[in-house]
Amino acid sequence: xxxxxxxxxxxxxxxxxxxxxxxTVVDACYPRHGxxxxxxxxxxxxxxxxxxxxxxxxxxxxxxxxxxxxxxLAGQVSHIDSxxxxxxxxxxxxRSQVALLEALRWVxxxxxxxxxSTRQLFGRPQYLxxxxxxxxxxxxxxxxxxxxxxxxxxxxxxxxxxxxxxVRLTNxxxxxxxxxxxxxxFLPIFIRRALLGQPISLFGDxxxxxxxxxxxxxxxxxxxxxxxxxxxxxxxxxxxxxHLSLRVIADLIVGAAGSGSVEMVPWPPDRDAIxxxxxxxxxxxAKRMLGWTPRTTFAEGIERTVAFYRAHLDRYx
Amino acid sequence: xxxxxxxxxxxxxxxxxxxxxxxTVVDACYPRHGxxxxxxxxxxxxxxxxxxxxxxxxxxxxxxxxxxxxxxLAGQVSHIDSxxxxxxxxxxxxRSQVALLEALRWVxxxxxxxxxSTRQLFGRPQYLxxxxxxxxxxxxxxxxxxxxxxxxxxxxxxxxxxxxxxVRLTNxxxxxxxxxxxxxxFLPIFIRRALLGQPISLFGDxxxxxxxxxxxxxxxxxxxxxxxxxxxxxxxxxxxxxHLSLRVIADLIVGAAGSGSVEMVPWPPDRDAIxxxxxxxxxxxAKRMLGWTPRTTFAEGIERTVAFYRAHLDRYx
Numbered sequence: 001x002x003x004x005x006x007x008x009x010x011x012x013x014x015x016x017x018x019x020x021x022x023x024t025v026v027d028a029c030y031p032r033h034g035x036x037x038x039x040x041x042x043x044x045x046x047x048x049x050x051x052x053x054x055x056x057x058x059x060x061x062x063x064x065x066x067x068x069x070x071x072x073l074a075g076q077v078s079h080i081d082s083x084x085x086x087x088x089x090x091x092x093x094x095r096s097q098v099a100l101l102e103a104l105r106w107v108x109x110x111x112x113x114x115x116x117s118t119r120q121l122f123g124r125p126q127y128l129x130x131x132x133x134x135x136x137x138x139x140x141x142x143x144x145x146x147x148x149x150x151x152x153x154x155x156x157x158x159x160x161x162x163x164x165x166x167v168r169l170t171n172x173x174x175x176x177x178x179x180x181x182x183x184x185x186f187l188p189i190f191i192r193r194a195l196l197g198q199p200i201s202l203f204g205d206x207x208x209x210x211x212x213x214x215x216x217x218x219x220x221x222x223x224x225x226x227x228x229x230x231x232x233x234x235x236x237x238x239x240x241x242x243h244l245s246l247r248v249i250a251d252l253i254v255g256a257a258g259s260g261s262v263e264m265v266p267w268p269p270d271r272d273a274i275x276x277x278x279x280x281x282x283x284x285x286a287k288r289m290l291g292w293t294p295r296t297t298f299a300e301g302i303e304r305t306v307a308f309y310r311a312h313l314d315r316y317x
Numbered sequence: 318x319x320x321x322x323x324x325x326x327x328x329x330x331x332x333x334x335x336x337x338x339x340x341t342v343v344d345a346c347y348p349r350h351g352x353x354x355x356x357x358x359x360x361x362x363x364x365x366x367x368x369x370x371x372x373x374x375x376x377x378x379x380x381x382x383x384x385x386x387x388x389x390l391a392g393q394v395s396h397i398d399s400x401x402x403x404x405x406x407x408x409x410x411x412r413s414q415v416a417l418l419e420a421l422r423w424v425x426x427x428x429x430x431x432x433x434s435t436r437q438l439f440g441r442p443q444y445l446x447x448x449x450x451x452x453x454x455x456x457x458x459x460x461x462x463x464x465x466x467x468x469x470x471x472x473x474x475x476x477x478x479x480x481x482x483x484v485r486l487t488n489x490x491x492x493x494x495x496x497x498x499x500x501x502x503f504l505p506i507f508i509r510r511a512l513l514g515q516p517i518s519l520f521g522d523x524x525x526x527x528x529x530x531x532x533x534x535x536x537x538x539x540x541x542x543x544x545x546x547x548x549x550x551x552x553x554x555x556x557x558x559x560h561l562s563l564r565v566i567a568d569l570i571v572g573a574a575g576s577g578s579v580e581m582v583p584w585p586p587d588r589d590a591i592x593x594x595x596x597x598x599x600x601x602x603a604k605r606m607l608g609w610t611p612r613t614t615f616a617e618g619i620e621r622t623v624a625f626y627r628a629h630l631d632r633y634x
Contacts, residue, residue, distance in 0.1 A: 083476070086415050086419065086469075087412065087415055087416065087419075090411060090412055090415055091412075094407060094465070095407055095408075095412070098403050098407055098458075099404065102403065102404075136453075138468060138472065139472070139475070140472070140476075144465055144468045144469060144472065145465070147465075147468075148411070148461055148462070148464075151455060151464075152403075152458075152461060155455065155456070155457070155458065155461065158456070159400070159456075159457075
């Protein structure tokens with residue numbers, strides 16, 4: 001697994017280890033990315049092998065040798081950072097991915113490869129819910145580099161026979177997400193501020209809707225994708241049928257935390273440029289082909305998330 | 318201008334110089350790419366300033382300082398090479414382009430920027446003729462990296478206000494194209510073989526259709542794009558309404574050359590993987606918005622092309 005010390009990667013690695021799988025995580029541990037060694041602490045993580053390497057490094061190639069399944073989760077995920085340092089975003093999200101795919105041709109040509117992408121590449125939706133046929137029109141560098149990486153996964157399947165699947169995730173939340181700064185999406189910002197008793201700032205009227213996914217539902221989806229032969233060569237939009245306004249999301253977070261507050265502020269110009277209005281995805285293809293369905297409501301997920309951070313907040317700030 | 322020692326770049330640079338413009342060409346002169354110092358030989362090229370640099374180099378940044386128009390033509394154009402060395406293709410076609418756009422924000426923020434892309438990013442057409450709304454689904458690395466570069470041009474317009482335009486070219490032919498090897502598309506291969514009295518090999522039955530453009534028509538289109546304010550932020554498919562089968566194209570080339578022959582052979586496997594069947598583009602948007610129309614038939618263009626190479630063949634082999 002790449003990106004295995006990050007938010008989704010560590011939850012997935014722990015779930016796989018609990019199920020008895022032999023798990024190796026490869027993570028570059030770049031500063032400001034989601035990697036956190038504490039994410040694999042505890043008895044479930046004890047047997048997980050850890051390799052510190054970028055996907056493009058020879059050590060990653062060696063670690064992936066003979067893998068049956070490759071969960072390819074490594075990446076720069078900050079939309080804001082991608083605009084201030086586009087070259088680094090391109091390096092990590094596209095160039096390293098090409099190196100990884102080239103390596104897989106030789107060291108694990110039979111592996112199922114599940115690549116996590118982002119709904120961000122659609123930009124401002126032309127219609128809702130957004131299905132897989134929706135035009136791709138990124139409004140930030142991150143959307144361009146992730147889309148290019150998706151295309152490389154598809155191409156390496158079509159031309160070189162790799163067994164790749166692409167899963168485009170919506171806003172994911174849950175335990176083990178980096179809360180430290182404001183660069184990883186709105187959910188960790190909201191959660192941190194509520195836990196610290198600070199106000200959550202909503203831009204505009206907070207009426208824009210989002211579909212959020214609890215990380216356990218994402219883990220379930222990724223495992224299903226890795227074990228579904230018909231998923232090879234396919235792309236899935238993976239979101240939630242529960243659509244909530246940012247205002248409602250913020251209120252639920254403040255309610256679960258029992259601290260913090262919600263305030264409305266005007267749009268700052270640097271965010272206005274890359275905002276996309278309301279977004280929610282159409283996950284019917286994933287439900288149909290993977291037999292997957294999200295099982296956690298936002299209210300349930302945020303209760304569990306708050307409980308986790310109440311016990312471990314020092315590790316995530 | 319970037320890529321100014323290449324095929325299209327040099328024809329454009331010479332036309333601009335003849336029209337009295339002050340022209341600087343920036344070209345990395347990578348081996349196997351189209352750069353040829355002989356392309357700017359002669360009185361028309363005498364006043365053209367030449368800088369040997371990749372788009373990402375500081376020398377390119379300096380050369381572009383204060384430019385009013387940037388024709389951005391630099392790139393790796395070989396589909397075959399992009400599959401054998403994807404990392405280099407990504408470096409040259411996307412990474413260097415991001416560096417160039419970043420530089421332009423500071424050294425030429427008001428310049429009109431005309432970027433040449435390729436119809437190759439559409440992959441196998443889902444319908445014909447292919448217009449700008451046709452889904453993008455590259456069948457080779459080159460199509461992915463050029464599409465990412467297109468998206469960066471659009472994004473830098475939308476977010477940073479650069480005045481960028483994207484022109485997707487079909488198969489271009491004419492004087493000053495590299496004929497030396499088999500990596501630059503089918504037209505230079507056909508032309509070289511005919512001029513050398515060798516057989517032109519057609520894969521399959523040669524019935525796949527293409528629209529070809531004589532380079533002078535491309536130069537006209539690029540100049541119009543650079544001087545059309547409404548073209549900013551737009552993408553144009555630029556092809557030809559004259560659709561010819563590969564068989565007819567080969568026969569016309571052999572006829573013009575007065576040498577060579579045509580033979581049919583089965584598909585080699587490495588090309589089969591990236592072939593796209595028939596392709597021709599819908600150029601009506603370019604015609605409408607740029608007031609452009611191609612004026613040279615294939616038969617006329619190939620006569621002029623053969624005449625040029627008869628006089629200068631030693632420089633292009």
